Structures are given as structure tokens and as C-alpha cells.
Amino acid sequence: MRIGALKTSYAADHALFDTPVQRAWLGLGAALLLAFPFVADDYWLYLACLVAIHVIATTGLNILTGFTGLVSLGHAAFMGVGAYTAALMEIRLGAPFLLNLLGGGLMAAGVGVLVGLPSLRVKGLYLAIATIAASFILHFVFQNWSTVTGGIAGLSVPPARILGIELARPAALYWVILPLAGLSVLAAANLFRTRIGRAFIAIRDRDISAEILGIPLLRYKLMSFGLSAFYAGLAGGLFAYFFRSITPESFPLVYSIFFLAAVIVGGMGTILGGILGAAFMTMVPEVLKLGVGLASPWLPNAVAILSPVRTVVFGLLIIGFLIFEPHGLAEIWRRIRRFFHLWPFRT
Amino acid sequence: MEGFDPLFFAEVTLAGLGSGALLALTGLAFVLIYKATRVVNLAIGEMLMVGAYLFFAFAAGLGLPAWGAIPLALAGGGLLGAAIERAIIRPMLGESPIAIFMVTIGLGSVLVGLVEIVWSPNPTQLPDFIGAAPVFLGEAYVSRKIAVGFAVACLVIAGFLLAFRTWRGGVALRATAADQAAAYSCGIDVPAVFCAAWALAGVAAAAAGILVGAVGGISPTMGVFGLSALVVVIVGGLDSVAGALVGGLVVGLLEAWSGTFLGGEYKIVATFSLLLAVLVVRPYGLFGTAEIERL
């Protein structure tokens, strides 16, 4: 049982991880992630990288949807903008890997701000519908601006290089993707310790009174859109280097729904939720694949129904969590922690 | 314009009006739900798709004639709407509109997946029940399916409008739309009205689905038609029946013209550009009521 933590300065009270126990857990987690590539095989490293990419994108969507209260169904399309930008910078300009990632993020942020512009006039659901429109228009651009995007065939991306070292396999990319995911999450956590993060939450909870308290709504909504799209663009850049090939079909509307599901399942408006949701939602198809593998001796068309089953499960997760646990896995996790804090005195 | 052919233009326009009527019918289903329950139902296209597949199941699977399969499919659509309301919308009563909106996104995903599991993801054709002999309006050729679709959609819409005016349940529906609390205190069973609104919307969506399927075939992705319907109601105003009708024709024409004169892939771009323009210029649509905000 934990009794409490004594803090002797405001700085200590503002720390992200405020108890020695938390810091110990954090250290342990970091050590495990460092050791992981040395024990895991390619499949698990592939999954780890994919989870990390999804963590970045989900955290970005969480900033917009979970913290600012604006639903976006264009997140995958923003990711596509980042992916195409990074790929083109690599192919056409031969620019360095990390710069391309930054470029992808910035380009996506610019497009995100543009898509957010209708929030000048409309709010809430209307905006969500505008993001669907943006998603389809971007898909159209990817598909039809063939001289640049390669049309339906898309682009194939050379392997990432840092200091002359080629990062082609998940085992190598792991050392870039994971730290970037860590930094992205840390930056988001930082954001919500400051006035900007507070302004986002205020807009979500009561936008009109936020305005009267001195928060310019349009500027902050656009900032949230831009930042969220930056995260998507960064994830998209990594996606391009990770899969080495991108097509318009890499970023369908369903992928946006995937991220929305990850935010809801993980926990809207919590940093931890973005991590848990991305990991959970990435693992779901893998578990389903496993299930299909087990069922295939008895169910001849099991492989064929894998994709629709996945679609159904995504939808059910969205509905189920919204109805039964709207605060998501993060809340379940919090309850478990609380149980151990009070144990053995209250169960 | 070189080689502008007024007859061809007229034919394209007629085709646009034909699909516009189907859009209007789908928009009506959407507005029905929104007016009564204030739910923005993103799954309207998927409800439409399920309606089309139900007809397919009764007509092709069980081999029923059209006059048997159509009422069964409509009833199935109505049941689906009612079931959705009871199972996943009612538990969300009082939650934020955003949360309920996201529930309907999940619903759309579930419906697509289920249809793919049951009927496979491949597109297919509905058994023909309209015939193929072309219809001529003056000199202009109109595909029979589109003409019949237009006529039936107009009849169904007219039926709905008449019901709202005269039938007791229709009046209860309008009362609930105007003021839930007041309707409740007048002894109107508001939850039942909610359920009825979803059921009726399910019927309307199924009707639209059968017609859309008859014209263009069915596939699990035909729910995309619902996105065009979403544009329709944004253009017309989320809570306006008249808006859905006008919006439907506008979007139908726009899609026909852009699809023919610019190329098929421009259809969706034109539609969604219209959506964005309306959102910026006239956010509550042509006929929608602007929300008055209070502190």
C-alpha cells in the first residue's frame, strides 16, 4: 500500500512522474525496450515498429479528438500526405532521412490547418464531416496527380540511411522509430502541462466560456489541427520508410477509423490512452490472424473472412467502449493501479 | 464549347435528376433520425446497403418474386433501424453528440463487415425487376431503371411527407422534433418515437438501397452512397426535409455533370468540394436552422 508522496517544491509537483516508484517502473520499461531487439525475432520487431508508428499517429489524433474535442476522419489522409512528402523528398531530392520525416510532418501540418479552416464557421460534427471530405479529396490527389505521386501504382521508397548506415530491416529501424515515438509521447505529455494544453481542454469542455476567458478559439483549434496532423505526417513518413512502398490505398478512410477506434479504446484525453489504444488495436488483427490460423482446419474459408471479421471487431470495439467504458483502457489501468495502492486494506 | 450536344446534355441532366431523387430519399432517412433524435447518423449509407442485400437475399437467395421480396426487405430495414436504436443508441442517451456520432461510425464498420462475411465482399447484380426497355422523354433517352427509380423515390417521399402531416404517429414525431420535453409532458412516448424514427429511416434507407442496387448493382462498399447523402443533408440543412429534397437534386445533377464532362473520378471531388464550400459559406445549409448559442 502506498500512503502518499511528499513534495517540497512546485517543480516536483509538476513533474510527469512524481514518485520514485513510478520512476523505477519507467526505468524498467525503458530497459526492456532496449533489450527487446536482442531477444525478439523479426516478426515481433516488425510488430513493435508498427505499434510505435501507430502510437505516434494515435497520440496525434488524441490531441485533436480526445483533448480538443474535434473529431477527425482525415487522420490517415494526413498520414498519407506525410508519407508522400517524405518519400518524394527522398526520391527526388535525396534529402536526409530525418529531414524528410520533419518535412512530412510539416507538410501534413499545413494541410491539417487548411482542413481545419472551416472551423472558422462551423463546429463539432460539421467539422468531422469536413474532414471526411478532405480525406476523399486527398485520396483523389494521391491517385490522380500521377506525375508526382505515381498514381495508383504509388511510389517505392529506398531504405532509410543515417550516417551511411542503411536501415532496411525492422531490427534497424526500431532504433529510430521507437525513440521518435517516445519523444512524440513525451512532447504531448509536456503540452498538457502548459497553457496551450489547458486551452485545448477548455475548448473541448466549454468553448464559449474558454473564449471569454481569453482563448482565441480559431487560433487554438487550428493549432490543434496542425499539431495533430504533424504527428500523423511524422507517422506517415516512418510508414513510408517502414513499408518501403506507398499507394493511395495505403491510407483509406478505414485507416482513419482505425485511429479513431484506437483513441476511444485507449482512452480519450489521456496520454497513456494513446499508447494503450495503439498497441491494442495493432494487436487485434494479429490475434485474429492467430485465431483464423487455428480455425482453418475446420473452417475452410477462414482466411477469406479475416478482413471482414477485423472490420466488425473494430466497429464493435468502438461501440462497446463508448457505451461501457468511455474512458477506455487508461481508466481500467488506473483502477488496477488504485487497487494495488490500497491493497490490502481495501479490495 | 465544341460539339455541345443539347440532347446529350439533357439526357445527362435527366440521369442526374434520377440519382438525385435516390439521394433525396436517403437524405430524408437521415433527416428523419436527426430531426427526431438529434443523432448525426454516419451509418445511413450502410443501412441502405443492408437493405439492398436483404432484397438480394429474398429475391435471389429465396427466389421470391419482387412483389414479395420488396416488402420483406423494407420490413427488414425497419427492424434493423429499430434494433439499432434499442441496442446502441438508447444506451448513449444524454452522452455528447460527438460520442454518439462516433458510435454510428462503429456501427457502419460492423454492418460492412457483417455483409462481407455473409455475402462476400464482391459486387453483384440484383435480380432485374424493372425491365430494360428505354424510356424516352421527347427525344431524350433515359434508362428505364433510372426513370423507375426516380418515380418510385418520388412516390415514397410523397408518402412520407403525407404521413408526417396527417398520421398520428407523424404528428408525434414532429412534436418530438420541435421540443422533446414538451412532447413528453403532453403524454407522447418519446422513447417510442425515437425507435419509430429509426425504424422509418431504416425503411426509407432500405427503399433507397433497393433502387440504388437496381440501377448500379450492389457491393459492401455501396455505403459510400451514404457519404453523398451526407453532402445532400449538409447542403440542404441537417434538420430540413425540404432541404434534403432540394439538396438531393442539386448533388445528383452535380455528380452527373461532373462525372460525364470531367470524368468519373471527378464526381466525388466535385461533391465534396461543394460540401466544403457550403460549410464555409452557409454552415447550416440552405434551409437548416442556425443554432442559437447560450452561455
Add this chain to the structure above:
Amino acid sequence: MGPQPAPRPEDAPAGAPSAAATPSLAVAGLSLRFGGLKVLTGVSFDVAPGSITAVIGPNGAGKTSLFNCISGFYRPQEGTIAFEGEAIGRLHPPARARRGLARTFQNIALFRGMTVLDNIKLGRHVHMRTNLLDALVYWGRARREEIEIRAEIEERVIDFLDLNHIRHQPVASLAYGLRKRVELARALAMRPRLLMLDEPVAGMNREETEDMARFILDVKEEWGTTILMVEHDMGLVMDISDHVVVLNFGQVIARGRPAEVTRNEEVIRAYLGAGDVGALRARIEGREAA
């Protein structure tokens, strides 16, 4: 209900701010309509610096709409609003907040997803410089500012309003009276030059009302903040305000010191219709004597 000519300065009754000092807030000829509905008609009054001015009136008189015009949420069709001599009628709400206009809301508008402390910190928003990049790295300016405002809020606001025990609680879990106090704390964190309180003691019991009255007086005396409040509790209004403006059907029907206003026949009619005028007067005078 014809429009009334806006009162000229020389009509101003005793107790109105002296003409010498620039008023903290000067509202002149303000009219607000929603379609055909006239909410405010030719409303004019001044708020003297360092005073407590109360706006009273029956329900639906337009008091909260007046507040909404002053903070910029409603755009009146006619009239001017000047804050410390500067016309602010065309500024956006955030720009008004930056100039030192702070307010509370009739139906408490706290941010449910935040703790008490974060709600109060939000009030400092306009006075902070942290930009997006600072915030993401939380190093240098962001960190410094956060710790600075924390210290300031702890010492000036949280201690002052006695909120120490609940600072880390989510506001959703608080009792009504405490929420009102947190809202006041948030407004105070804005370092207001003019503090607008919309029914600060509505729904409070006697003890809470007395606490709140004490806080309001302390804000005025210790911080020198000018206060404009809407309030229905006539006891509170009589006890602490320096100047009273009476609204009825969107028009100013009386202005002056509390005691003068309560003797105004029109005010009494507005409140009681044709009811028992004598009883109200006796009650109010009894209070004044006490």
C-alpha cells in the same frame, strides 16, 4: 414599452461616479435585439474605478445579456462600451480578457475535465507567453512560467479563497458552493481590472453567502479591483454595493446608491407589480438599520 432616451450625465443621481475620473467601464446607449425581440434598449451607465456596482432587475430583464455584451459574446446593434477610456465594442472576447475584463458565469462554466488547479491556471492564460514549441519541450520558458504562476496562484488566489484542500481534485466532484468559489478563483487569476460576477451567491445558503460577500469585499479592498455584479440577493446587494443599476425589460429604470434605488417607486413596481410596497420597503430599511 417605448424606447427611453439615454440618461444624460447631469441626470445622474448622487452616488454615481464623479465626472473627474475616467470610469472603469462606460456603457452608453446599448441596444441588443434578437430578431424582433428587444433584449436591451438604450442601456447607459458608468462603473466608477474601485467601486462595487450591482445590476439588479427581475428575471428576463436582460442582465446576463448585458454581461454578454460587455464580455463580447453578444454583439449589440447600437451603443458603445468603453473600458478605462478605450472603446472595446469591436474587440473579440479574448482581446477584452487581455485588457483585464474577467467574469464568472451564472451557470458555473468550469472545465469539467480539469482539476481545480488547472481551472485556476487557465485564468492566467492571457498573461503567459509560452508558445507551442516551448510547450512541447517543456524547457526554459514553459517550465519557468508554469512554476511562476503556480507560486503566484498558490499565494494570491488559493490561500486567499481557502481552496488548499481541493486543489488537485477534478472540479466535477465539487459541491456547488465550492465550484462557485473556484470560478471566482479562476477569474481572479486573470488579474482583472474589472471583475464581473454573474449571480455570485445564487443557490448558496446563508453561510456560503456571507463567505462570498467577504471574499468580494476583500477583492475590492486588497486588490483594488473594480467589481460589477448581477445579483438577485437584495441583502447582499444592499450590504456591499456602492452603486446600483436597475434594469427592467432591457431598460435602465433607476441608478444610484442602494438606499435611493430601493425608495424608487418604479423599481418597487417592477419587482412587486402591484404588490405590497410597504412590506418590501420595511424589510429593506430594517436591513439598512441593522
